[in-house]
Amino acid sequence: MKGVLFLFVFAMDSATFSPLPRHVGLLEMLLFACRLVATPDRHFLYAIGSSWVEVVAINLHRISFISIARMFRLANLILLYAGATATQSSVSLALEKRVMQHRQAEEGTGATTQHKMAYFGTIQVGRPPQNFTVVFDTGSGNLIVPGRDCTSDACASHRRFDRQKSKQIQSVNCDGSKVGYGLEQDEITITFGTGKITGQCFQDDICIGSACSKGNFISSTEESYTPFASFSFDGVLGLALDSMAQSNEFSVMNLLQQSGVLRKPIFSVFLSDSEQEKSEITFGDMKQEHMASELYWVPVSGNAGYWEVEIEDIYFDKKPQNLCKGCRVAVDTGTSELAGPSSVVGKLEELLSLGDCSNVDSLPKLGFAVRGPDGNPKILSLSPREYTSEIGMGTCNLSLMNLDVPPPKGPLFVFGIPFLQKYYTVYDHEKSRVGFAVAKHKDQVPETLLEVEATAAPGPEARLSSSFLARK
Numbered sequence: 001m002k003g004v005l006f007l008f009v010f011a012m013d014s015a016t017f018s019p020l021p022r023h024v025g026l027l028e029m030l031l032f033a034c035r036l037v038a039t040p041d042r043h044f045l046y047a048i049g050s051s052w053v054e055v056v057a058i059n060l061h062r063i064s065f066i067s068i069a070r071m072f073r074l075a076n077l078i079l080l081y082a083g084a085t086a087t088q089s090s091v092s093l094a095l096e097k098r099v100m101q102h103r104q105a106e107e108g109t110g111a112t113t114q115h116k117m118a119y120f121g122t123i124q125v126g127r128p129p130q131n132f133t134v135v136f137d138t139g140s141g142n143l144i145v146p147g148r149d150c151t152s153d154a155c156a157s158h159r160r161f162d163r164q165k166s167k168q169i170q171s172v173n174c175d176g177s178k179v180g181y182g183l184e185q186d187e188i189t190i191t192f193g194t195g196k197i198t199g200q201c202f203q204d205d206i207c208i209g210s211a212c213s214k215g216n217f218i219s220s221t222e223e224s225y226t227p228f229a230s231f232s233f234d235g236v237l238g239l240a241l242d243s244m245a246q247s248n249e250f251s252v253m254n255l256l257q258q259s260g261v262l263r264k265p266i267f268s269v270f271l272s273d274s275e276q277e278k279s280e281i282t283f284g285d286m287k288q289e290h291m292a293s294e295l296y297w298v299p300v301s302g303n304a305g306y307w308e309v310e311i312e313d314i315y316f317d318k319k320p321q322n323l324c325k326g327c328r329v330a331v332d333t334g335t336s337e338l339a340g341p342s343s344v345v346g347k348l349e350e351l352l353s354l355g356d357c358s359n360v361d362s363l364p365k366l367g368f369a370v371r372g373p374d375g376n377p378k379i380l381s382l383s384p385r386e387y388t389s390e391i392g393m394g395t396c397n398l399s400l401m402n403l404d405v406p407p408p409k410g411p412l413f414v415f416g417i418p419f420l421q422k423y424y425t426v427y428d429h430e431k432s433r434v435g436f437a438v439a440k441h442k443d444q445v446p447e448t449l450l451e452v453e454a455t456a457a458p459g460p461e462a463r464l465s466s467s468f469l470a471r472k
């Protein structure tokens with residue numbers, strides 16, 4: 001869009017370079033009229049500035065200082081181009097951490113309290129903007145906020161989107177299509193683990209800080225009490241790959257990329273456990289200050305819509321265990337857990353003989369080797385304190401939950417917050433790849449990103465094409 005504008009302006013300006021001095025004034029009038037019309041809101045001030053330069057240039061023409069006028073125009077063009085690229089920026093949003101107590105009825109044992117952690121930030125929906133706190137969830141695809149019409153307890157205790165207050169809102173069907181004349185818009189029900197949400201779909205402004213785009217989202221009409229009433233945030237902003245969204249117009253990352261507001265088509269996540277540090281998500285860039293190692297890119301494997309990468313093998317320190325070949329691991333900012341296939345988790349329990357946790361410091365690091373396009377694979381690892389937990393009565397358990405996703409979608413590990421506190425992750429929307437770097441935290445000596453030592457190259461694995469069970 002900006003490129004086209006630039007070329008157009010350039011063509012017009014070159015036209016004025018031709019030896020037709022009588023038409024010069026006219027062309028220039030046309031030129032800045034076009035520029036004003038074609039200029040989006042936020043370029044308006046700039047356009048006024050550049051028009052002023054044009055006016056000066058025209059006046060200079062009149063008194064025949066053509067070479068000076070050309071100089072002005074050239075400067076103007078450079079300014080225009082700089083202006084257009086400078087508006088592509090990155091936006092960082094501070095994330096707030098909250099531990100939620102989540103009571104769940106369980107067979108036999110009565111209610112148990114689970115502690116779930118979440119990080120969330122504030123976005124705006126509608127014009128004028130309405131604020132919502134959302135979890136930036138790489139494990140789901142759509143933006144969902146509570147709606148004004150939703151009278152469920154879970155909605156009543158949160159901010160609700162009031163569509164009457166938004167000036168340019170449009171109803172859409174939940175596959176992204178227009179609502180037919182005289183027809184009612186459809187509804188959608190999305191299930192999330194233990195709960196579900198029913199809602200209607202709309203198109204309106206969606207803003208993450210200064211990065212705004214028009215896009216589709218879901219405004220709920222009904223939310224189950226569990227788990228949504230216990231959430232300390234209002235909604236969810238899905239950042240999975242586009243295929244997990246209802247349609248491309250529902251994928252916020254796709255919208256931001258298409259509208260050209262981001263410097264790079266990526267977002268990056270820094271999560272800290274410490275009160276001394278600010279957790280943040282950055283759209284449009286990655287931050288060197290959060291990295292204690294080089295960033296290692298790994299291509300997304302499969303077409304499930306999850307940010308998942310293939311695991312070459314599981315390691316205990318530097319020793320490959322020949323376990324879980326062809327498994328994948330998905331990085332999921334929307335879960336507070338680490339989970340893996342029960343057969344592998346069981347085998348790890350056996351091999352590690354955890355006992356009562358008294359041996360925790362003698363246990364090996366649990367590593368997952370991933371391979372980028374060049375060089376040796378790197379090992380993403382968890383230290384014994386990160387992969388074990390003492391569950392009382394001197395029993396030590398792996399902090400890996402059982403999760404069985406049948407092939408071809410599985411076997412799959414899902415790494416949530418504990419992993420993401422340790423690794424800074426970058427998500428490349430355009431190239432479908434995930435970057436991993438050891439996160440740099442205050443007052444902590446970072447571990448290094450281990451490299452697999454060169455041995456016999458592993459044979460080609462059976463390729464798994466997949467479409468992961470979206471959480472919908």
Ligand SMILES: *[C@@H]1O[C@H](CO)[C@@H](O)[C@H](O)[C@H]1NC(C)=O
Nearest residue numbers: 121122123124129130131132
């Ligand atoms: C909305 O959020 C922004 C940024 O967090 C804040 O500055 C503003 O005061 C909020 N507005 C309302 C009405 O809460």
Ligand SMILES: *[C@@H]1O[C@H](CO)[C@@H](O)[C@H](O)[C@H]1NC(C)=O
Nearest residue numbers: 346349391395396397398401
């Ligand atoms: C701990 O591990 C044992 C054996 O695998 C399992 O039966 C038990 O449910 C686990 N406890 C918790 C709290 O995860």
